[in-house]
Amino acid sequence: MLTPAFSISQNDDFVTVVLKCPYIKTQDVEFYINDNEFKFYVKPYFLRLAFPEPIVEDGREKASYDVDKGEITVALPKATKGQHFADLDFLTKLMAPKGGPGSSAVEPGLSMDSQPLSQPPSKPKAGPLIEVIGERTEGADMMDQDNDEAEEDEDDGQNYHWDYPQESLPQPELQTTARYGFNNAHSGYGSHIQEIAYEILDVTDLETSTPASRREQRLFRENLKFDDEHYMADFLNSEEINPFLDFRPSFWKALKRVQKARPADPPPSVEPAKGVEPTPSSVLPDLASMTITPAPMCEPWLTFTEEEQQQMRSLPNKEYLLDDERATYLGLVDILFAYAYNHRTTEGDSTVESPWTVAKLSSTLSCFETFHSLQESLTACVRRALAYPLYRSYALALRCIEDVAVLFKLGKRAILKALLEVRTLVAGDDRMYVLGRVWLDDYCVWIQRASDKRLQSLASELNHATVTKEQIDWDLEQLEQAARDGPSIADHSSDPAEI
Structure with a gap:
């Protein structure tokens, strides 16, 4: 599937998504709205966005297609009127991970006339980006909570010292291949x-x-x-x-x-x-x-x-x-x-x-x-x-x-x-x-x-x-x-x- 070019804007009532999709059949267009997730599908385009705040399907949602421009304009109602959706211009941040769940298929949703289809979709299951091996204990959950609180406190800019030396952990002796690049995520080439x-x-x-x-x-x-x-x-x-x-x-x-x-x-x-x-x-x-x-x-x-x-x-x-x-x-x-x-x-x-x-x-x-x-x-x-x-x-x-x-x-x-x-x-x-x-x-x-x-x-x-x-x-x-x-x-x- 191709990711269409798109842009996003907002006002007090709606988040508006404009998608560039020339030469499509409007009767085949499908949308899906659930909580903060929005999906769009029409062959050969697919897009899934995760907004920072919830949107709703309450009858106010609407979509139109400009044939001359090849653009679909979708108005998505905000769950809370006047709520600001931050960072809508960070397009990568809004997009679903490539190859993630739902990237090859899309649940049915709204047609181009903005009327709900007969069978509402169920919420898709999203697999975690980081898989946890082994069972979690109550103590582990409490430790995570403590770590989150400590990180929130440490995130205060006044307490973070950028010139305080910080030594890396010693490398294991058995490591024969260097790791490099962003976050030391690369090796082998x-x-x-x-x-x-x-x-x-x-x-x-x-x-x-x-x-x-x-x-x-x-x-x-x-x-x-x-x-x-x-x-x-x-x-x-x-x-x-x-x-x-x-x-x-x-x-x-x-x-x-x-x-x-x-x-x-x-x-x-x-x-x-x-x-x-x-x-x-x-x-x-x-x-x-x-x-x-x-x-x-x-x-x-x-x-x-x-x-x-x-x-x-x-x-x-x-x-x-x-x-x-x-x-x-x-x-x-x-x-x-x-x-x-x-x-x-x-x-x-x-x-x-x-x-x-x-x-x-x-x-x-x-x-x-x-x-x-x-x-x-x-x-x-x-x-x-x-x-x-x-x-x-x-x-x-x-x-x-x-x-x-x-x-x-x-x-x-x-x-x-x-x-x-x-x-x-x-x-x-x-x-x-x-x-x-x-x-x-x-x-x-x-x-x-x-x-x-x-x-x-x-x-x-x-x-x-x-x-x-x-x-x-x-x-x-x-x-x-x-x-x-x-x-x-x-x-x-x-x-x-x-x-």
């Missing part, structure tokens, strides 16, 4: 990844590597790649770097519009990161208490384009039991930094070199790195920004950290838009599309269910975070002083293919 993405990977023998060995190789290659002269040349050529520092991405403008729309007084600003010239436009607003719910669509930039919606529809709906939640969020910081650097240095118009830039600057994508603290993640970001790309500026790297903070402030929609753009860049390059399979697809699905409190907590930390030159471990202060004292260095240019 490291040689295939290395064969395809050899120009990007900074890791050898991925299949037998460990997090420690991958980090050691990353640091070794970064130290080998760092070029004193290139850094000093870019430090002196401020006229080439300053336009990138002054560039204001569209998501910065979106944040200012959201802030301006708040009825409360604007919060106090904070000083810009060390090493960045203090200009009025470089100061980040401190919006730790700000949320963009329940009406995020009021900000145009946060509205998903048709291309972005198509990507979400193509992704499988999954739920994840994260092995290391902290590492997952910190890997997201790393990927968004690479996105921010490319976005800023191309002024929002990516080039043919953008896939290489993003993949190479991300330690997650190029080194399969796992971070245990925010400081580790940001330090790796700045090191790679000073070792690999064409423009190697410490101030520029700090500005990109501010960009990441802005994306986190805007929330899941802004982050998802950035991830979808990275996914598009990587998928379109024959050298690295496989990296999208093991990292970006899952990140794009997972972020739609990620904790808003975690994201806001991390945004607050990023808003005040910085990386000192001493932490980079490349004597940047001495190089900058040598550049000031020595003769002017000619403009440094490099062929990106040689970097």
